[in-house]
Amino acid sequence: xxxxxxxxxxxxxxxxxxxxxxxxxxxxxxxxxxxxxxxxxxxxxxxxxxxxxxxxxxxxxxxxxxxxxxxxxxxxxxxxxxxxxxxxxxxxxxxxxxxxxxxxxxxxxxxxxxxxxxxxxxxxxxxxxxxxxxxxxxxxxxxxxxxxxxxxxxxxxxxxxxxxxxxxxxxxxxxxxxxxxxxxxxxxxxxxxxxxxxxxxxxxxxxxxxxxxxxxxxxxxxxxxxxxxxxxxxxxxxxxxxxxxxxxxxxxxxxxxxxxxxxxxxxxxxxxxxxxxxxxxxxxxxxxxxxxxxxxxxxxxxxxxxxxxxxxxxxxxxxxxxxxxxxxxxxxxxxxxxxxxxxxxxxxxxxxxxxxxxxxxxxxxxxxxxxxxxxxxxxxxxxxxxxxxxxxxxxxxxxxxxxxxxxxxxxxxxxxxxxxxxxxxxxxxxxxxxxxxxxxxxxxxxxxxxxxxxxxx
Amino acid sequence: xxxxxxxxxxxxxxxxxxxxxxxxxxxxxxxxxxxxxxxxxxxxxxxxxxxxxxxxxxxxxxxxxxxxxxxxxxxxxxxxxxxxxxxxxxxxxxxxxxxxxxxxxxxxxxxxxxxxxxxxxxxxxxxxxxxxxxxxxxxxxxxxxxxxxxxxxxxxxxxxxxxxxxxxxxxxxxxxx
Numbered sequence: 001x002x003x004x005x006x007x008x009x010x011x012x013x014x015x016x017x018x019x020x021x022x023x024x025x026x027x028x029x030x031x032x033x034x035x036x037x038x039x040x041x042x043x044x045x046x047x048x049x050x051x052x053x054x055x056x057x058x059x060x061x062x063x064x065x066x067x068x069x070x071x072x073x074x075x076x077x078x079x080x081x082x083x084x085x086x087x088x089x090x091x092x093x094x095x096x097x098x099x100x101x102x103x104x105x106x107x108x109x110x111x112x113x114x115x116x117x118x119x120x121x122x123x124x125x126x127x128x129x130x131x132x133x134x135x136x137x138x139x140x141x142x143x144x145x146x147x148x149x150x151x152x153x154x155x156x157x158x159x160x161x162x163x164x165x166x167x168x169x170x171x172x173x174x175x176x177x178x179x180x181x182x183x184x185x186x187x188x189x190x191x192x193x194x195x196x197x198x199x200x201x202x203x204x205x206x207x208x209x210x211x212x213x214x215x216x217x218x219x220x221x222x223x224x225x226x227x228x229x230x231x232x233x234x235x236x237x238x239x240x241x242x243x244x245x246x247x248x249x250x251x252x253x254x255x256x257x258x259x260x261x262x263x264x265x266x267x268x269x270x271x272x273x274x275x276x277x278x279x280x281x282x283x284x285x286x287x288x289x290x291x292x293x294x295x296x297x298x299x300x301x302x303x304x305x306x307x308x309x310x311x312x313x314x315x316x317x318x319x320x321x322x323x324x325x326x327x328x329x330x331x332x333x334x335x336x337x338x339x340x341x342x343x344x345x346x347x348x349x350x351x352x353x354x355x356x357x358x359x360x361x362x363x364x365x366x367x368x369x370x371x372x373x374x375x376x377x378x379x380x381x382x383x384x385x386x387x388x389x390x391x392x393x394x395x396x397x398x399x400x401x402x403x404x405x406x407x408x409x410x411x412x413x414x415x416x417x418x419x420x421x422x423x424x425x426x427x428x429x430x431x432x433x434x435x436x437x438x439x440x441x442x443x444x445x446x447x448x449x450x451x452x453x454x455x456x457x
Numbered sequence: 458x459x460x461x462x463x464x465x466x467x468x469x470x471x472x473x474x475x476x477x478x479x480x481x482x483x484x485x486x487x488x489x490x491x492x493x494x495x496x497x498x499x500x501x502x503x504x505x506x507x508x509x510x511x512x513x514x515x516x517x518x519x520x521x522x523x524x525x526x527x528x529x530x531x532x533x534x535x536x537x538x539x540x541x542x543x544x545x546x547x548x549x550x551x552x553x554x555x556x557x558x559x560x561x562x563x564x565x566x567x568x569x570x571x572x573x574x575x576x577x578x579x580x581x582x583x584x585x586x587x588x589x590x591x592x593x594x595x596x597x598x599x600x601x602x603x604x605x606x607x608x609x610x611x612x613x614x615x616x617x618x619x620x621x622x623x624x625x626x627x628x629x630x631x632x633x634x
Binding site: 102226377390 | 510512521535538539542543546550625
């Protein structure tokens with residue numbers, strides 16, 4: 001166990017999570033000491049999403065991102081490999097890359113001028129022979145680089161060199177990520193750069209929400225019903241679905257429910273896929289049949305597909321199909337997002353629109369418009385989430401507030417048999433059908449607790 | 458050009474500026490007073506209303522500093538009208554306690570003129586006070602507008618809002634710019 005299991009005031013980490021009552025101390029949302037532990041236990045030891053492959057289309061392209069509080073350069077080499085380098089000069093800690101994106105074959109520090117290549121190797125320093133007659137120690141002065149893994153275009157990085165690989169860390173949830181990100185030959189691409197904005201909330205609140213909090217939609221998002229974009233009862237209907245999670249690795253998400261009828265004819269399948277995999281044009285549907293496994297196709301043909309999820313620690317994904325206004329056709333939109341922790345009480349929210357790389361231009365334009373309408377900085381749904389989240393953060397700042405508990409006591413037994421249809425769920429992981437419960441979010445917290453205690457996974 | 462013609466030209470130019478400035482100031486007043494439904498009447502029904510994502514780039518890449526492929530707002534009249542309808546619902550939590558906003562509109566310039574259209578550039582500083590916090594959320598931007606001159610008065614037929622922040626300091630964009 002590498003983490004001190006006891007906080008400075010004598011509280012044990014384990015006392016902050018009540019596994020009998022399924023409750024988490026509100027203190028974990030605001031305590032600077034816990035936030036500092038997270039820098040070590042979570043952000044050094046997890047595979048953290050840093051970029052989408054299509055943000056780096058050409059060799060030399062880079063974006064600047066964060067892993068925890070560390071600023072990193074994500075860059076592409078001539079051989080196509082992606083490298084994640086600490087954006088901090090090894091000489092005097094100045095920042096190498098100021099722009100948030102661009103193209104560069106090497107990175108020169110603006111302070112004393114040390115220069116590095118795209119793998120972080122030190123190339124040299126100005127007037128090197130005069131300044132360092134004995135030579136610079138190139139081996140120790142390279143930029144720290146994180147291990148990099150890529151899964152269906154999602155680029156993750158991890159600082160610790162030992163530990164489980166990316167695919168192993170995705171666990172059973174990889175099956176559902178395949179059904180979302182691995183549908184077609186060229187997959188998703190980012191429509192453009194991400195929306196970025198700040199919300200005064202601890203990063204764990206949005207991260208656990210995306211693991212499968214259907215419940216909040218009932219009230220948080222009911223203005224969509226009252227304003228008439230969606231029919232009354234839509235948010236109640238959205239409670240029914242299939243919660244999927246990997247309790248070992250903490251990832252969770254939600255899928256649509258199995259239907260009684262299985263799509264058999266091409267016409268039935270086409271109509272079903274148009275609904276289940278929004279943003280994937282019909283012309284690409286044949287690729288879906290090629291790319292997915294038999295089990296994944298069985299789920300799809302029975303009406304089940306993932307539409308929302310949280311990959312531990314801080315990557316979320318979501319598809320939304322809403323009309324422009326009531327009665328208009330549904331406009332599909334797809335997003336990935338990450339909640340970058342800036343301090344215990346602040347995140348930077350980054351939200352990308354995804355479009356199918358092989359979709360026609362019109363579909364791409366409509367997709368990015370649709371998602372910005374409902375989700376993201378101005379999204380008519382998400383703007384109400386940010387309000388609730390920032391209020392939570394204010395509330396837990398008080399002594400009484402932080403002594404309260406976040407409750408996750410709604411639970412259901414896992415099960416693969418859908419009693420309504422008699423069908424059996426063909427995918428892996430822990431499955432719960434019907435009305436949404438807190439189980440996915442609770443499993444998210446248990447992974448957080450294990451990592452914080454120094455355990456892996 | 459005779460002296461009279463020069464005066465007439467000056468007067469026409471001044472009138473156009475006055476038309477644009479008066480429109481923008483009145484629009485800001487409606488928005489700051491939460492008269493959102495009235496604000497909609499200032500919009501042309503074929504409006505395009507866009508706020509592109511801003512990217513912090515080096516001088517050599519400046520043309521990439523304003524994204525042409527993703528936006529904070531990417532709206533038409535229907536979506537703006539829906540946003541107005543929704544945000545006034547009692548359960549629209551982001552503005553259930555409406556923020557107090559002030560839109561400072563300056564640097565108004567009329568850059569191009571056709572018979573029935575004015576191209577207008579203006580600067581906007583939005584201050585937004587929410588809840589009981591004394592600090593403001595702020596947003597500064599340049600707006601590139603097109604005003605359609607109709608018998609019912611000028612209507613906003615196009616707006617492109619280019620904000621200065623690549624990372625917005627607002628909790629959300631539940632306000633119009």
